[in-house]
Amino acid sequence: MKRRLIHILIVVLFVVALFGTALPAGVQQHLVQKGETLSEIAQKYEVPLKSIIQANSIKSAHRIRTGRMLRIPGESLTFEDIWYKIQPGDTLFSIGRRHNIEWRDLQRINGISSPRSLQVGKMIRISEPGPDFGKPLRGRLVVTSKYGYRPHPVTGRYQHHAGIDFRAATGTSVYASKGGRIIFAGRKGGYGKIVVIEHEDNFTTWYGHLSRIRVKVGQIVSQGKVIGLSGNTGISTGPHLHFEIRYKGRSENPTKYITIP
Numbered sequence: 460m461k462r463r464l465i466h467i468l469i470v471v472l473f474v475v476a477l478f479g480t481a482l483p484a485g486v487q488q489h490l491v492q493k494g495e496t497l498s499e500i501a502q503k504y505e506v507p508l509k510s511i512i513q514a515n516s517i518k519s520a521h522r523i524r525t526g527r528m529l530r531i532p533g534e535s536l537t538f539e540d541i542w543y544k545i546q547p548g549d550t551l552f553s554i555g556r557r558h559n560i561e562w563r564d565l566q567r568i569n570g571i572s573s574p575r576s577l578q579v580g581k582m583i584r585i586s587e588p589g590p591d592f593g594k595p596l597r598g599r600l601v602v603t604s605k606y607g608y609r610p611h612p613v614t615g616r617y618q619h620h621a622g623i624d625f626r627a628a629t630g631t632s633v634y635a636s637k638g639g640r641i642i643f644a645g646r647k648g649g650y651g652k653i654v655v656i657e658h659e660d661n662f663t664t665w666y667g668h669l670s671r672i673r674v675k676v677g678q679i680v681s682q683g684k685v686i687g688l689s690g691n692t693g694i695s696t697g698p699h700l701h702f703e704i705r706y707k708g709r710s711e712n713p714t715k716y717i718t719i720p
């Protein structure tokens with residue numbers, strides 16, 4: 460009889476443990492494996508990288524600890540998941556508590572100098588922004604041609620330069636500026652050998668005139684991965700890296716996103 464009671468107790472405890480820790484609908488868990496990147500995890504679950512960063516209050520997406528249990532949200536972030544309009548009586552602490560983010564992080568993300576004087580009606584970010592674009596080359600960047608209108612160095616015709624040219628001896632490693640998926644790797648007209656990476660939020664980065672390509676279409680790469688070696692292929696007057704950042708297919712000035720001395 461006593462043994463039977465213990466059995467029942469064990470079953471009850473098991474059920475409580477099972478349902479007591481149940482996650483909200485649509486949320487899954489993922490145990491970070493060795494060498495796994497956040498981009499890869501996001502890709503695996505087909506959710507935006509930002510959703511995972513926000514759901515787990517991740518500060519540095521580049522260093523993610525092996526063995527960490529991540530919450531994988533079921534749906535993509537909505538405007539309300541990212542932005543919050545400050546209401547009368549709000550404090551960073553109360554906003555943080557409601558949105559599961561530390562008030563110090565809110566202060567940092569929004570660049571708030573005096574947390575005591577919040578401006579009612581102002582929108583503030585309640586999630587970590589995605590990781591920024593990084594430099595496609597290591598060491599000091601030397602710009603040999605800027606973004607914008609210029610006479611083309613080969614044709615002499617005045618035309619728009621859709622990217623920035625960086626000085627780079629042939630064979631210099633070229634790094635993914637941001638994690639994403641390779642959507643092109645091969646020859647493309649004047650670009651010569653080029654790699655194009657698709658990132659979250661409708662951004663793509665382009666790396667032209669390469670001598671070697673080290674990635675394949677469909678491959679997921681993390682930020683800082685070597686995608687190829689610089690060179691002088693296509694229409695080019697000398698070895699350099701042509702680097703573009705495009706938003707919804709339209710080129711933007713890369714200096715908007717990466718700091719170039």
Ligand SMILES: [Zn+2]
Nearest residue numbers: 622623624701
């Ligand atoms: Zn160029």
